[in-house]
Amino acid sequence: MHNIDTSSAPRADANIALKGAPSLSISLVVYRPDVSLLNQTLQSVTAAWARMRQTGTDARAHLYIVDNGGFRDADIAGRLASLAEQSVAWTVLRGHGNVGYGRGHNLAIEQTGSQYHLILNPDIDMDVEALVNAFGFLQAHPAVGLVTPRIDDDRAGIQYLCRRYPAMLDLFVRGFLPSRLQRWFSRRLGRYEMRDVINGRDVVWDPPIVSGCFMFFRTGVLKRLAGFDPRYFLYFEDYDLSLRTHRLARVAYVPSVRAIHHGGGASRKGFAHIRMFVASAVKFYNQFGWKWV
Template identity: 30%
Template sequence: MTHQMKLSVGIVTYNNIEIIGDTLNSLVENIPAELAPQIIIYDNASSDGTPECITGLSQKSGKIRLVAGRENLGFGAAHNRILEQVEAPYHMICNPDIIMHPGAAERLLEMLESDERIAVATPKFLNPDGTVQRLNHPHPTIFDLFLRRFAPRFLRERFRERIQRYNMNHMGYDTTYDLDFASGALMACRTEALRDVGGFDPRYFLYFEDADLSRALQARGWRCVFCPEAVVTHQWKREAYTNYRGTIRSLASAFRYFRKWGWQLY
């Protein structure tokens, strides 16, 4: 890896005061100084003190810059605001609930540098207890999403092998391979590729914007690749599964995704 390589990091926040400090500290501590990372945060009009917390952290680190939004634009549209300000050739899209492990950023950037067609490199995501989060997926189908979200237990048991394939268990989480659907929890990206497709589709307020971006990139000839040597911890709340509002937003985004890319039932 060359010392000329430059990186920026983009984070979108919304009422994340309980976790944003740990995330920012892990990024500052575990991304080497020679990469000269700039951390740009777009806050979606948080009301819990998140902007004030970020301002305090930015005073301790010259790497952090806060952009305070006046309204909640949603995940993708806010990240597009960040992308407008990116000058680095590589840009990391990062959730506010990620803990960066030592060496992860270097491994992801090495993957991007290994092939100029790679637009996105994603890490291995771990739960706080150290178990693997199975966030690698093929392109979603309506049946797969139904099995994961709404099917009764007996039906999930009947189609256990299909669920396991949707979670890419047959490929595993210890080898490198191309992904159809790369998780937006953390994406190390080639800035040129993001701009080639216009960033995220802002019509997705939350959920499926990463599936859509992955597909848009691949339609333009870019690759999305899983890099298991890069490891992060993801403090995942799974709000689409645990509250009514998250479920409604997830269903609305799924409808938008299939209307755009085709109603693949099975």
């Protein structure tokens, strides 16, 4: 489907000189958030933005916190104050109810007039150089509309969150089989998770599907796509958005942009999440084509 190339892929340089005064918006959708993880995320945003300011650019940033329910400003008051000290404006969007992950982000995407937009999960810790490297890579590669980072787990091992187009069997094995049984499908899962090309060194061009936990977009591309498809309440909205992005721009996995993800799979979150996962999978395959094995 896509030309995945690492042979001569350039690497982003942490010391790249950023041109102009880029503007960034960030959207976080929260629903009954883990306050500790949310504060960690905001701390990492603050540190990464402080590093951006050290590059000498007059960059501007605006954080949108989309409250889908169960969020209290007081729980993160200290972190919001730290962001303000780094000249990051912030807005809490609320009163719309629990509209789902993608529609929540769309509320922020519709409002922003930034040059770049970061879709971020509230359980992500960004590396201090993540924003500098993401900005630098997009400025150096104007054909790229979306950057996806190297995502590590809590034990500093790579989470293979880039994907090839999935068969139903891939989703079932990865999402629902216990690890002792997954070993029987290791070769198949390795191909689905692009383990043959994803590593901590090389840029990978045009991975078909990337994770929605950290998507660094040119805002113009994101607006032309009208953000996430609102028909997905939760799960597969990032699969859909990834595949549609390829129609307008290139996508790049850039391992110098790094983050830690503390999230978990649908099968570990109970029956309600399994039901949403299956419903979204049906929508996805009806849109892009069924593949069973």
